[in-house]
Amino acid sequence: MKTRIIREAIQLFGERGFDGTSIQSIAETVDIRKPSLLYHFKSKEELRDEAIKYLISRWVNELPRLLTNAVSGYDRFSSIIMSLVSFFLKDANRARFALREMLDRPGEIGELVKLQLSPWNKMIVDYIELGQKGETIRKDLNPRAYIMQVMLMVLGSVAMGDAASVIFELDSEPSGARIDELVRIARESLFTQPDKVEQKKKKKAATD
Amino acid sequence: MKTRIIREAIQLFGERGFDGTSIQSIAETVDIRKPSLLYHFKSKEELRDEAIKYLISRWVNELPRLLTNAVSGYDRFSSIIMSLVSFFLKDANRARFALREMLDRPGEIGELVKLQLSPWNKMIVDYIELGQKGETIRKDLNPRAYIMQVMLMVLGSVAMGDAASVIFELDSEPSGARIDELVRIARESLFTQPDKVEQKKKKKAATD
DNA sequence: CCTACCGATCGGTAGG
DNA sequence: CCTACCGATCGGTAGG
Secondary structure: OHHHHHHHHHHHHHHHOOOOOOHHHHHHHOOOOHHHHHHHOOOHHHHHHHHHHHHHHHHHHHHHHHHHOOOOOOOHHHHHHHHHHHHHHOOHHHHHHHHHHHHHOHHHHHHHHHHHHHHHHHHHHHHHHHHHHOOOEOOOOOHHHHHHHHHHHHHHHHHOHHHHHHHHOOOOOOOOHHHHHHHHHHHHOOEOOHHHHHHHHHHHHHHO | OHHHHHHHHHHHHHHHOOOOOOHHHHHHHOOOOHHHHHHHOOOHHHHHHHHHHHHHHHHHHHHHHHHHOOOOOOOHHHHHHHHHHHHHHOOHHHHHHHHHHHHHOHHHHHHHHHHHHHHHHHHHHHHHHHHHHOOOEOOOOOHHHHHHHHHHHHHHHHHOHHHHHHHHOOOOOOOOHHHHHHHHHHHHOOEOOHHHHHHHHHHHHHHO
16 A cells, blocks of 8 residues: 555656645545554655655666666667666656656755765766777766766657747657657767777677 | 836746745735735736747747847857856846746747747758758758757756756756856757867968 | 624544 | 534625
8 A cells, every 4th residue: 555655646746746735635546544644654745855855766677677688779879868768767757766766856866866876877878988988988078968968858858848848849759869869869869980889890790 | 106016926836936936026016915916817827928028039039139249259049049048147046937838838828938939940040951952061960950959959958957966966056067058059060060060160261 | 994704615633 | 534613814895
């Protein structure tokens, strides 16, 4: 029951925001009375806390799978970004809830995410810095700031896809041009010369 | 008085969200009583509407100035992006309010922004497509989707700078590495070969 | 622009 | 997990 409440809370917090969602309305969707919900969570704030922790840990737990399953038809990098997107795309309210929490209480959420994400963050930073010592990744790139901007595009594209589609007259189908362009931007601004990397890949594939 | 209320409303809606802000609290910051505020705006929803319209028109009205003042020390493109950022950076709650509105009611806000932004949007799309016919801008770029992603980075960097700084361990000073990297990403993923463009510029400057 | 006031809903508790 | 209930606050109105 507890996790069912949390899952519904993420939906409603994501759609309408924390202050726009009454615990009454959450209780209704899981078909119990309000005081019963407050038996599982001492307060609305506690439910919020458990919900964001649940979302973060779900995401971090899927990261290894997202990174390893990432070699499909596309080249490896694009495939990683797309599986990252697809995690949030499976349920856009995850991205909306995450964004709203960052707006509502930047400090707390920042610390929370940092704690769970830091090993992965370090891994990617190291990978980028290694590529910068070689010739594959652009030297005038700030690894941490780069990762942050890509994450903003990922979360933003999913969470605000509806509004953005209207504004820029894009088709609102989620896996459409928006995501392709996001992948392209992330790729082109990361690697030194796409051609060189592509050639390397193809050469390697040919010799394999 | 009306515009003073609107300005304070943007602050508070941006900080705490629409549902997290009582009209009572807005009335207090402008030092009147609640019913007096409701004399200017029939309802809280009407205040919301006028506030977002005020913000959008303010932004659109500054666009010409942002685009023409844009030739400073930096190259033209970077300068345009940075003055775009600086409009929201002057007051981060503008960006927060805009983002929150897109989350709360994507359809209405989408239409509203589209209406006021479409001439500017068309201008930039035309500029990009022209560059694509030439050799300056990458041909595998979706103009509308590109503009959308850049706008997401601009708004996101400003609105969620605090949380993102904590997560990715970046200095929280606003005009720091985050914005530089955003400009770099937007630039590198737009132009075909930065070197070529740079050389052209320098050549032109030399012959001038 | 104010005082006085309203019904509805909010988060939360008592007690079982 | 429930019924019954609470004080506080919400958006909004009457009437001046």
